[in-house]
Amino acid sequence: xxxxxxxxxxxxxxxxxxxxxxxxxxxxxxxxxxxxxxxxxxxxxxxxxxxxxxxxxxxxxxxxxxxxxxxxxxxxxxxxxxxxxxxxxxxxxxxxxxxxxxxxxxxxxxxxxxxxxxxxxxxxxxxxxxxxxxxxxxxxxxxxxxxxxxxxxxxxxxxxxxxxxxxxxxxxxxxxxxxxxxxxxxxxxxxxxxxxxxxxxxxxxxxxxxxxxxxxxxxxxxxxxxxxxxxxxxxxxxxxxxxxxxxxxxxxxxxx
Amino acid sequence: xxxxxxxxxxxxxxxxxxxxxxxxxxxxxxxxxxxxxxxxxxxxxxxxxxxxxxxxxxxxxxxxxxxxxxxxxxxxxxxxxxxxxxxxxxxxxxxxxxxxxxxxxxxxxxxxxxxxxxxxxxxxxxxxxxxxxxxxxxxxxxxxxxxxxxxxxxxxxxxxxxxxxxxxxxxxxxxxxxxxxxxxxxxxxxxxxxxxxxxxxxxxxxxxxxxxxxxxxxxxxxxxxxxxxxxxxxxxxxxxxxxxxxxxxxxxxxxxxxxxxxxxxxxxxxxxxxxxxxxxxxxxxxxxxxxxxxxxxxxxxxxxxxxxxxxxxxxxxxxxxxxxxxxxxxxxxxxxxx
Numbered sequence: 001x002x003x004x005x006x007x008x009x010x011x012x013x014x015x016x017x018x019x020x021x022x023x024x025x026x027x028x029x030x031x032x033x034x035x036x037x038x039x040x041x042x043x044x045x046x047x048x049x050x051x052x053x054x055x056x057x058x059x060x061x062x063x064x065x066x067x068x069x070x071x072x073x074x075x076x077x078x079x080x081x082x083x084x085x086x087x088x089x090x091x092x093x094x095x096x097x098x099x100x101x102x103x104x105x106x107x108x109x110x111x112x113x114x115x116x117x118x119x120x121x122x123x124x125x126x127x128x129x130x131x132x133x134x135x136x137x138x139x140x141x142x143x144x145x146x147x148x149x150x151x152x153x154x155x156x157x158x159x160x161x162x163x164x165x166x167x168x169x170x171x172x173x174x175x176x177x178x179x180x181x182x183x184x185x186x187x188x189x190x191x192x193x194x195x196x197x198x199x200x201x202x203x204x205x206x207x208x209x210x211x212x213x214x215x216x217x218x219x220x221x222x223x224x225x226x227x228x229x230x231x232x233x234x235x236x237x238x239x240x241x242x243x244x245x246x247x248x249x250x251x252x253x254x255x256x
Numbered sequence: 257x258x259x260x261x262x263x264x265x266x267x268x269x270x271x272x273x274x275x276x277x278x279x280x281x282x283x284x285x286x287x288x289x290x291x292x293x294x295x296x297x298x299x300x301x302x303x304x305x306x307x308x309x310x311x312x313x314x315x316x317x318x319x320x321x322x323x324x325x326x327x328x329x330x331x332x333x334x335x336x337x338x339x340x341x342x343x344x345x346x347x348x349x350x351x352x353x354x355x356x357x358x359x360x361x362x363x364x365x366x367x368x369x370x371x372x373x374x375x376x377x378x379x380x381x382x383x384x385x386x387x388x389x390x391x392x393x394x395x396x397x398x399x400x401x402x403x404x405x406x407x408x409x410x411x412x413x414x415x416x417x418x419x420x421x422x423x424x425x426x427x428x429x430x431x432x433x434x435x436x437x438x439x440x441x442x443x444x445x446x447x448x449x450x451x452x453x454x455x456x457x458x459x460x461x462x463x464x465x466x467x468x469x470x471x472x473x474x475x476x477x478x479x480x481x482x483x484x485x486x487x488x489x490x491x492x493x494x495x496x497x498x499x500x501x502x503x504x505x506x507x508x509x510x511x512x513x514x515x516x517x518x519x520x521x522x523x524x525x526x527x528x529x530x531x532x533x534x535x536x537x538x539x540x541x542x543x544x545x546x547x548x549x550x551x552x553x554x555x556x557x558x559x560x561x562x563x564x565x566x567x568x569x570x571x572x573x574x575x576x577x578x579x580x581x582x583x584x585x586x587x588x589x590x591x592x593x594x
Contacts, residue, residue, distance in 0.1 A: 013524060013543045014543060016390075016542060017390040017391055093366065093368075094359060094366070097360070120387070120388065120523055120524065121387055122386055123368075123385070123386050123387070123388060124366070124369075125352055125368070126352065126359075126366055126368060129324065129356040129357050130356045130357065130360050133328070133356070133357045133360040133361065134360055138325060138434075138435045138436045139324055139357075140436075156442070158349070158518075159349050160266065160271060160348060160444075160449055161443070161444055162441055162443040163441065163442045163444070164321075164438060164441055165438070165439040165440045165441065166436055167436070167437050167439055168435045168436040168437070169435045177517070178517045178524070179516075179517050179518075214365075215364060215365040215398045215399040216365040216395055216396070216397050216398075217395070217396055217398065218393050218394065219394050219395075220393070221386075221391055221393045222391065222392045222394075223392075224390070224392050224549070229554075229568065229570055231556075231566045231571065232571050232572070233561075233566075233571075233574060234571060234572070235574075239576070239579035239580045240583045242573055242575065242580060242583070243580055243581075243583030243584040243586070246571060246573060246584055247584060247588045248591075249571055250532070250553075250588070251588075251591060255531040255532050255552060255553055256455060256499060256532060256592070
């Protein structure tokens with residue numbers, strides 16, 4: 001089973017992200033593997049452990065994003081590829097999907113491609129479905145359970161109404177929900193192996209595609225409006241009296 | 257502007273954000289609703305009542321269950337033939353996925369989870385939250401059609417006009433060698449969904465801190481904490497049931513095993529914007545605040561007066577959840593006549 005997992009490096013979820021003079025900054029908060037992508041790495045490793053084969057982690061970014069590939073290697077991925085080119089700056093989701101699709105094709109003979117459900121920076125959640133469409137493969141998005149039987153996939157996916165139980169054929173694209181299971185921590189041996197790993201870089205020329213054209217642009221990024229609210233603390237009396245006062249105030253807001 | 261709106265539904269029950277999208281579409285002129293499924297002519301009628309001027313109805317057994325490949329291929333084929341300027345989807349599980357796939361087929365971009373939009377010539381300039389709402393970005397798309405998904409509850413639901421009618425156009429489902437088969441469904445817990453809820457009651461780590469809870473024997477420390485949290489979560493569900501509210505939770509409460517992940521509000525859970533958000537035992541980690549900060553009225557009950565949640569709250573109670581919340585539930589039950 002040849003498995004690819006696509007990961008992204010993002011500011012930590014606890015980071016205080018603000019726009020300062022038109023630029024996004026997150027202070028000294030660390031850059032981490034997108035938390036959703038950790039589930040994708042976990043799912044990829046579980047499939048490899050069950051079925052044999054290899055897991056290749058791919059990211060798009062500059063040299064600093066190798067840290068996130070090393071995290072994937074430390075968790076147990078067999079190899080990693082950095083896809084990097086000046087032409088890949090400020091891509092929209094369809095351009096990102098084109099580049100990742102080209103990388104997946106270049107890896108060759110891939111059976112399963114795993115993605116996190118969305119990145120916690122751009123929050124689009126489009127790339128798994130868009131990559132599947134470009135590859136011409138079925139997409140099992142938001143999977144909470146995956147079972148492979150030969151080339152048949154049995155899966156459950158989260159929908160608003162509960163879960164949808166589906167089957168499809170490999171090769172296929174998957175994205176995961178948190179229900180899939182907690183991602184593992186890198187082992188000591190894994191970290192040592194990752195620190196020594198040679199990570200190849202593929203440029204636009206090596207992917208053999210035309211420079212991707214982004215059609216979405218971002219004319220302005222803003223801090224959200226400050227919430228002008230002063231908390232009115234309900235005090236005095238016993239809990240019943242406090243509850244009574246709070247209930248009256250809430251009903252007076254006419255929002256219940 | 258020739259505007260299409262995809263009506264997302266499950267077995268004929270439309271998700272409310274579909275109608276909100278029809279309302280948004282009407283601000284740009286006439287609206288064509290896309291209704292795909294099997295045995296769903298009733299939904300076409302409802303679409304007219306919400307304001308659709310035309311319905312493209314693909315009523316076909318192959319569309320009985322949502323399958324991304326079949327639905328996307330059908331929508332893309334219709335759009336390629338009839339060239340709409342603007343394609344609106346609700347930001348639902350299906351809507352988001354379809355918008356992404358259809359945009360690939362039509363060689364255009366997607367502006368996703370939009371909370372505000374304005375026309376500028378033949379383009380739309382949208383505003384959408386990024387970093388779970390820590391920032392907002394304006395976005396435009398240079399290609400056509402403009403594909404947009406609209407966040408639920410960010411736009412008003414239009415009033416219905418009973419008996420209103422329009423042009424019903426029957427179209428065929430796209431055929432193709434679609435690999436995916438739907439074998440069945442397992443129902444969720446039911447109840448009110450977080451993203452559609454006008455009132456949400458959420459519990460955090462604090463809901464496990466009742467000293468009177470005595471876990472059964474044989475549990476390790478982690479299991480005992482999860483057990484206490486599960487017991488404490490009844491505070492949340494009892495109040496939610498009186499208010500007809502959805503039940504939410506912080507990531508800490510989910511990770512500690514008090515409640516399943518579907519309830520999680522925040523950056524790695526659901527981003528919500530109800531009219532009232534009642535936070536019980538939630539201190540207000542930045543990831544959680546990002547996911548609920550646009551709620552209209554926030555109420556917080558917490559034992560720590562310094563908890564960051566109070567900075568967003570309209571009303572706050574510093575005190576013991578296990579005394580205040582049952583009293584609040586009882587008081588609201590009585591006053592609301594339930």
